[in-house]
Amino acid sequence: MPRILSRRTFLMTGAAVGGTALVAAVGATGYLASLDVEGLHGGRLDGDDAILNAFVVIHRDGTVVINVPRTEMGQGIHTGLATVVAEELDIPFDDRISVVFPTDAHPAYSAWTNALQVRPEEASGPVAWFGRRVLGQLGMIATGASGSVMGLWHPMRVAGASARAMIVAAAAERLDVPASELTTEDGMVIHAASGRSLAYGDLAQDAALLTPPDEPRLKSREEWRLIGRSQPRIDIPAKVRGEAMFGIDVVLPDMLHASIRHAPVFGAEVAVIRNEGRVRAADGVLDIAVIDGRHVAVVAGSWWQAEQAAWLLDIEWTETGNESETSDSLADRMYAALETDTPHDHIDEGDIESAFAAPDARLVEADYDVPYVTHACMESMNATAVLQNNLAEVWAPSQNRATMRMGVMRGMGWAGVRPDEVTLNITMAGGAFGRRSDLDVVAEASCLAARYPGRPVKVLWSREEDIGRGVYRSQAAARLRAVLGPDGLPSGYDAMVATQSIMNAMSGRNLPVTVGPDGDYLSVEGLEKAHYAIPSRRMRSQNVPSHLPIHFWRSNGYSFNTFFTESFIDECADAAGADPVAYRRDLLRDNPRHLAVLDRVAEMAGWSDPLPPGRGRGIAIEECYRSVVAQVAEVTVSPDGEVRVDRMVCALDAGLAINPDQVVAQIEGGIVYGVTAALMNRITIEGGAVAETNFHDFAVQRIANAPRIEVSIVESDGPPCGVGEPGVVPAAAAVANAIFAATGRRLRSLPLAVTETIGERRTRSVLPAERA
Numbered sequence: 001m002p003r004i005l006s007r008r009t010f011l012m013t014g015a016a017v018g019g020t021a022l023v024a025a026v027g028a029t030g031y032l033a034s035l036d037v038e039g040l041h042g043g044r045l046d047g048d049d050a051i052l053n054a055f056v057v058i059h060r061d062g063t064v065v066i067n068v069p070r071t072e073m074g075q076g077i078h079t080g081l082a083t084v085v086a087e088e089l090d091i092p093f094d095d096r097i098s099v100v101f102p103t104d105a106h107p108a109y110s111a112w113t114n115a116l117q118v119r120p121e122e123a124s125g126p127v128a129w130f131g132r133r134v135l136g137q138l139g140m141i142a143t144g145a146s147g148s149v150m151g152l153w154h155p156m157r158v159a160g161a162s163a164r165a166m167i168v169a170a171a172a173e174r175l176d177v178p179a180s181e182l183t184t185e186d187g188m189v190i191h192a193a194s195g196r197s198l199a200y201g202d203l204a205q206d207a208a209l210l211t212p213p214d215e216p217r218l219k220s221r222e223e224w225r226l227i228g229r230s231q232p233r234i235d236i237p238a239k240v241r242g243e244a245m246f247g248i249d250v251v252l253p254d255m256l257h258a259s260i261r262h263a264p265v266f267g268a269e270v271a272v273i274r275n276e277g278r279v280r281a282a283d284g285v286l287d288i289a290v291i292d293g294r295h296v297a298v299v300a301g302s303w304w305q306a307e308q309a310a311w312l313l314d315i316e317w318t319e320t321g322n323e324s325e326t327s328d329s330l331a332d333r334m335y336a337a338l339e340t341d342t343p344h345d346h347i348d349e350g351d352i353e354s355a356f357a358a359p360d361a362r363l364v365e366a367d368y369d370v371p372y373v374t375h376a377c378m379e380s381m382n383a384t385a386v387l388q389n390n391l392a393e394v395w396a397p398s399q400n401r402a403t404m405r406m407g408v409m410r411g412m413g414w415a416g417v418r419p420d421e422v423t424l425n426i427t428m429a430g431g432a433f434g435r436r437s438d439l440d441v442v443a444e445a446s447c448l449a450a451r452y453p454g455r456p457v458k459v460l461w462s463r464e465e466d467i468g469r470g471v472y473r474s475q476a477a478a479r480l481r482a483v484l485g486p487d488g489l490p491s492g493y494d495a496m497v498a499t500q501s502i503m504n505a506m507s508g509r510n511l512p513v514t515v516g517p518d519g520d521y522l523s524v525e526g527l528e529k530a531h532y533a534i535p536s537r538r539m540r541s542q543n544v545p546s547h548l549p550i551h552f553w554r555s556n557g558y559s560f561n562t563f564f565t566e567s568f569i570d571e572c573a574d575a576a577g578a579d580p581v582a583y584r585r586d587l588l589r590d591n592p593r594h595l596a597v598l599d600r601v602a603e604m605a606g607w608s609d610p611l612p613p614g615r616g617r618g619i620a621i622e623e624c625y626r627s628v629v630a631q632v633a634e635v636t637v638s639p640d641g642e643v644r645v646d647r648m649v650c651a652l653d654a655g656l657a658i659n660p661d662q663v664v665a666q667i668e669g670g671i672v673y674g675v676t677a678a679l680m681n682r683i684t685i686e687g688g689a690v691a692e693t694n695f696h697d698f699a700v701q702r703i704a705n706a707p708r709i710e711v712s713i714v715e716s717d718g719p720p721c722g723v724g725e726p727g728v729v730p731a732a733a734a735v736a737n738a739i740f741a742a743t744g745r746r747l748r749s750l751p752l753a754v755t756e757t758i759g760e761r762r763t764r765s766v767l768p769a770e771r772a
Helices: 077-089 125-136 150-177 200-208 237-242 277-280 303-309 329-338 350-359 403-415 440-451 463-468 502-510 556-574 580-587 592-604 658-677 731-743
Strands: 049-051 056-059 064-067 097-100 183-185 187-191 196-199 256-262 270-273 285-291 295-300 315-319 344-349 362-370 382-388 391-396 422-426 457-460 476-484 489-497 537-542 615-624 626-635 642-652 707-711
Touching: 049 200, 056 150, 056 200, 056 285, 064 077, 077 097, 077 150, 150 183, 150 187, 150 196, 196 200, 256 285, 256 303, 256 440, 270 285, 270 615, 277 285, 295 303, 295 440, 295 457, 295 615, 303 457, 329 362, 329 476, 329 489, 350 476, 350 489, 350 537, 362 422, 362 556, 382 403, 382 440, 391 440, 403 422, 403 502, 422 556, 440 457, 457 626, 476 556, 489 556, 556 580, 556 615, 556 658, 556 731, 580 592, 580 615, 592 626, 592 642, 592 707, 615 731, 626 658, 626 731, 642 658, 642 731, 658 707, 658 731
Parallel strands: 064 097, 256 457, 391 422, 489 537, 642 707
Antiparallel strands: 049 056, 056 064, 183 187, 187 196, 256 295, 270 315, 285 295, 344 537, 362 476, 382 391, 382 457, 476 489, 615 626, 626 642
């Protein structure tokens, strides 16, 4: 295996959770924690700043800056990862700590562990080599897949421990005592024998010039004072004071503002602007620009002037051939794909054909579907760019540094800007959910900035553009089949999903190479149900292209596949005459971790307690993002069919909870997002275009109709797992199963509506007749 980087580039450590030895692909033991900081801006010493490694900077006054190379978009990762560093550095978690998103791109910040779903402590062999060689060297710094804490907690622990060891070494030299005689506490190095002590700020400059240790000692769990205990959010005070910088807040001298109009039918181009003269004469308008032949930007002195003028535009668009598409025609195509003779095979275990051919087989079969949905981030899409003397600088609430840079190059490429001449400033984000990893708005701002050298240009999409002309989670349909044995449990399970490939669509828009649709795991995640004890199983998929641009969406394939599968497991339990919790308990008999979560949520919900008529409970469980999450929904269905979710109970094993309060907050937010999608969200296609335009027809949960939520964290000895998306995953299935318990009506389409099932004309089941 080739040696990619020198020892001075990577500091490796040999300890991991539980003391497991690590073997890294770049030589030495362990996983990267810090690097040769000569490659960072300012070098080791920068005025009053002592740069001890890529993650830790200490000022002379003892304040500590922690570099967290992931976007803070409300999920609390800046607090969680700062807690890890503070623990190992042995400093108090107070206002002496600040967190920044580093502007320097460095391999230490690479997102390869997220992209490959590889934990640092598992980082060995060819997969690790590929990740570091390819994704790492490309500066693939991304926030997503619930992977920020999961991927960075260990290297940032070692970064904190390394910085502490260097400070202790500097103190030992200054005090002329062995380092073994020194202890640290609350940002002080203490020599108990002589009663002397030195502050970190007094030692940091000397420490920064020392060689980082190869294997700094990490604290044991028994020594932790911060990890595992709820800490106050670092970002909240600035948000309360209105000081936090989101992309939408960027204001620069002499700045121009632009509002964008995109084609109503995706793929259309601008044929003619019929009233260009009238729009140019509108108050404050400076220019009208056609971007890439497909988008029209109105540039003005303020965004409101640009937006008001953009409403006046009378644009004729070219035809694409998709003008007759509707939600029904797209759904018909999706269901037709379930009949394909050549699907992509993902899993084929056991003997599925023999299982279904058994003479005493009891067949359970059902079809399910979900519509397109959008992200609806509270902060609308925006980016600000400036080009001056062939140097470009961009500000945006982006999730992905690499695609952000690609957006700049796509927008400014013709202006002669090189990638190394671009400065990227990633701000806080007002929600993201995968949407902010696309390059579109950055490319638009960059194109306009190249048109007006020397003047910053800020692009802000209106809510109508954001919902009606954005990128979407794909529609999907599934056909699930199971054969039940004499004990009522599945002996065979066959799953087929038809949907548009996420990776194929995303890469085609954002990356130099388009990823083929076959084998796209993001489209089938949540479909396998490997944690259930089923002897024979098969999982297949079929890509169904459309003219709609699709993208990552909070929990991706899990958001629909878990609705399909956990609804179907309930149907199997009903066919077997079994209680849904008892049925899952039998299926999880070989997985004590899952059983513990299932039992916890059932106990919390009072699963066996009777409910009055019109009310019901439903359960769902999933393993996702290395976490195990189970939810029980409690619903009321009124006589006229109105569904109200009264209560959502959730149990979660997410490994080590670094900041328990924030874990709970993330799960609560995920549940609200999941229930919203389950009951309220649908993108409708009419005449090839999206019909929805704003929150009046693409609604979100409000406080008045949000359920009561209870979350319990199951203690675990494992390392941190993902929490940003798991709260979304079981919600729709739990609510659908609760509606069935309340009404006897099985709903197999989202959004759930007792009075109207979207896919009712297509869905089928060979279950016994639905209960009255």
